[in-house]
Amino acid sequence: MFKEVRRRISRFAQAIRTMTSTFFVLGDQLSTEVAPWPTLPIDTVILMIESQELISQPRHLTRVSLYLAAMRQFREHVIALGFTVDYRRASNFTQGITAHRKQFEPTAIAMNTPRGRHAISLFTKLGVDLYPDPFYLTDIEEMKTRKKRPATLENFQREQRRRLNLLMDGDEPLGGQWNFDTSNREPLPRDGGTWPEPWTVSLSTAEDALVQELKDTHPGEDALTYWPRTREQALDQLRDAVERIVPHFGPHEDAASADNWHLAHSRLSPALNMGLLHPSEVVEAVMTAFAAGKIPLESTEGFIRQVTGWREWVWLLHHLRGDEYENLNFLAANNSLPGSWKEMGDHEMRCLDGVLKHLHNYGWNHHIERLMILANAATLAGINPLELSNWMATTYVDGAQWVMEANVIGMGTFGDGGQTATKPYIGGGNYISKMTNYCKGCKFSPTVRTGDDACPLTTLYWDFLIRNEEKLAKFNRIAPQRRAALGRPDRQEIQAQAPLATKILLQNKKGV
Ligand SMILES: Cc1cc2nc3c(=O)[nH]c(=O)nc-3n(C[C@H](O)[C@H](O)[C@H](O)COP(=O)(O)OP(=O)(O)OC[C@H]3O[C@@H](n4cnc5c(N)ncnc54)[C@H](O)[C@@H]3O)c2cc1C
Incomplete structure (x- = not known):
């Protein structure tokens, strides 16, 4: 009799199973507060996949452990909400989805649109239905179909400010200025400055075990404690950032220090990029603190610009551009990423x-x-x-294809020949020396262009302008530097020194 009942129950369960659909969640979509979660039927099976293909790549230890720890905590959270979770390990996503289909026979599998183009094409091919991405403030479909889109970040950010009614006085910017960049360019204080201690949260026993399991196969130190793995932790980090860090954001935004790795940066990017925080709540928290007089206007504007401007802008650009974009190499830069950088080891130049x-x-x-x-x-x-972009995307705790592309191929390296930035972001040793304390105690001198003491960045800064003379001719914003380089009396010596400078820059302290 019990056998019969069990058989009937199992037939019933089977019938329910075949009627149910699956909602698939990626490791950077860890929120149950965005669509479609509030309306998801409770019999929806939630699918999550730990892809061995991704885990086994030589990614930074903290990056891999952060994603796995956060996904596992999310699984517990979703189970506590009453959903059935199929959390599986698979060699890759294709294999994981195929195995899930075989076991659960879902009527359909859906997911929120992945953040990167590569993932969108993979899951589309696998027959997964894509819902609109709920993790941003901008309506990407509206942007895609719009006849006239903002041409620059500045225009886009003004549009965002008006649309979201942020720091506005009617139709004008609060304080009469859209942008406080000029007051946000201070160098590192002479005494190195005092910076708020970073937010941390200790590891659970399971997280500690996870780190131990991964540490022999992945480069880098364990720094999991510095990054939130759950929604509650992310909210706590946000509260802390708004209270202690963002009020100091701004003035020293462009500085760096050999003695301090975080300065007054919020470090919210991993929580935002994994979906543990939504940009709207980050903006709201900062605006509330501003209204209460706890954050100055300059810092508020500078910070809001990062979240509603830069972050949304690079996401938009990623989706408006095609796959060919990532291969752009305007300056024909073909040196390989050096092993010394990948190893993150000792370097002769103090800044690197x-x-x-x-x-x-x-x-x-x-x-x-x-x-x-x-x-x-x-x-x-x-x-x-x-x-460079691929390395950064897999090494950084907040790295991802969608955010790297415009930042690295566009802004960072000018690979797209001016589609993102109006000129290459380059600086010689002098600039690094002005804005940071990295040059103090360095064996190379930032003011010297040639000879044994020459700072490789200084030599190569001038060599870059000379070497790319023709390619840079049409970019007005770099015209003064280009002219200065072409007028240098020591042009030939600089060019003769350039191969050695490149070698030093690419190799580690041992000369390999
Ligand atoms: C070469 C290069 C590579 C980068 N790689 C990444 C990356 O892999 N992932 C990533 O999230 N950001 C990347 N950025 C952008 C930026 O450097 C980081 O978002 C920022 O350093 C994160 O630190 P934070 O949270 O303290 O930022 P804050 O300075 O406190 O800014 C607040 C938030 O604004 C957003 N933001 C700020 N600037 C940018 C930007 N340029 N693009 C996108 N979002 C921005 C981030 O979400 C950040 O958390 C890169 C920038 C460059 C130049």
């Missing part, structure tokens, strides 16, 4: 040494270390933009 150490220790660099040290060095040394 420090930035690679920060990356090694925390899986993260702040914006200026990425832009003015790493991407700048890569551009000057002619490192291939796509190689």
Whole structure:
């Protein structure tokens, strides 16, 4: 009799199963507060896949453990909501979805549109239905079909401010200015400054075990404690950032320090990029603190611009551009990404040494270390933009194809020949020396262009302008620097020194 009942129950369960559909969640979509969750029938099976193909790549230890820890915590959260979760390990997504279909026979599999183009084409091919991406503030479909789209980030950000009614006084910007960039360009204070301690949260026993399991196969230090793995932790990090960090954001936005890896940066990018935080709640929290007089206008504007401007802008650009974009290489930069960078080891140049150490220790660099040290060095040394982009996308805790593309191939390396930035972001040793304390104690001198003491960045800065003279001719914003380079009396010596400077920049301290 019990056998019969069990058989009937199992037939009933089977019938329900065949009527149910599946909702698939990726590791960067970890929220049950966005659509379609509030209306998802409770008998929907939630599918999550740990892809061995992704886990086994030589990604930074903290990056891999962060995603796995957050996905596993999300699974527990979804189970507690009453859903059935099919959480599986598979060699890759294709294999995972095929195995799920075989076992659960869902009527359909749906998911929120993945954030990157590669993933969209993969899951479309696999027959997964895509819902609109709910993790951004911009309506991408409306943007795609619009006849006249904002041409620059500045126009886009003004549109965002008006549309979202942020820091507006009627139709005009609050304080009479759209942009406080000029007051946000202060160098590192002479004494190195005092910076708010970073937010942390300790590891659970399971997370600790996960780190131990991964640490022999993945490069970098364990810094999981610095990054949130659950929604509650992410909200706590946001509260803390708004209270202690964002009020200091702004003035030293363009500075960097050998002695401090975070300065006054919020470090919210991993939580935002994994879906643990929504940009709207980040903006709301900052605006509430501004209204209460806790954050100055300049810092509020600077921070809001990052979240509603830059972040949404690079996402939009990623989806408006086609697959061919990532292969653009306007400056014909074909040097391979050096092993010394991938190993994040010791470097002869103090700036690269420090930035690679920060990356090694925390899986993260702040914006200026990425832009003015790493991407700048890569551009000057002619490192291939796509190689740099792929490395950064898999190494950084907040790395992803959608966000890397415009930042690295566009802004960082000028690989797209001006589609994202109006000029290459390049600087020699002098600029690094002005904005940071990295040059103090470095064996190379930022003011010297040639000879044994020459800073490789300084040599290559001038060499870059000379070498790319023709390609840069049409970019007005770099015309003064280009003219200065062409008028240099030591042009030939600079060019003769350039191969050695490139070699130093690419190799590690041991000369390999
Ligand atoms: C070469 C290069 C590579 C980068 N790679 C990444 C990356 O892989 N992932 C990533 O999220 N950001 C990337 N950025 C953008 C930016 O450097 C990081 O978002 C930022 O450093 C994250 O730190 P934070 O949270 O303290 O940012 P804050 O300075 O506190 O800014 C607040 C938020 O604004 C957003 N934001 C700010 N600037 C940008 C930007 N240029 N593009 C997109 N979002 C932005 C981030 O979500 C960030 O959390 C890159 C920039 C460059 C130049």
